Amino acid sequence: MSQQQTADDVSIDEIPIDISNTQSGNIDPADVPDEIESITRGLASEQPPTNPLVVLKAARWWYIHGKGGTDPAFQWAIEWARHLATDTPSDVERFDDFLEYLVTVGLADEKRSLRDPKAP
Secondary structure, three states: OOOOOEOOEEOOOOOOEEHHHOOOOOOOHHHOOHHHHHHHHHHHOOOOOOOHHHHHHHHHHHHHHOOHHHOHHHHHHHHHHHHHHHOOOOOHHHHHHHHHHHHHHOOOOOHHHHHOOOOO
16 A cells, blocks of 8 residues: 555545544535545536446445435435446436535535536
8 A cells, every 4th residue: 555544544545534524414515525526516417427436436425424325415326326337217306305415515506506517
């Protein structure tokens, strides 16, 4: 392993996992790593990621740092990965909950801005 890891900061890739802040449900937008924020915003966009491994990377982060299995960002990422793997329609209600959650945690001011980056 090329970098030192402490018991509080463990990761299987370059995105750190803060063990002391796991499944707290209290997300500070400043604590969301840039890559995870980018993937998450991509999941909300008109052209979401099509690589399920990328989607699952975001799902893992939201599961660990959000509300666990009930975290809306985690649930939507898993739903989107399922859609990619099976080519079945995705759950529109879950998507709407996901957008609302991103506004609630402060990653966006309104749902519309997540769907259309040019929206005011």
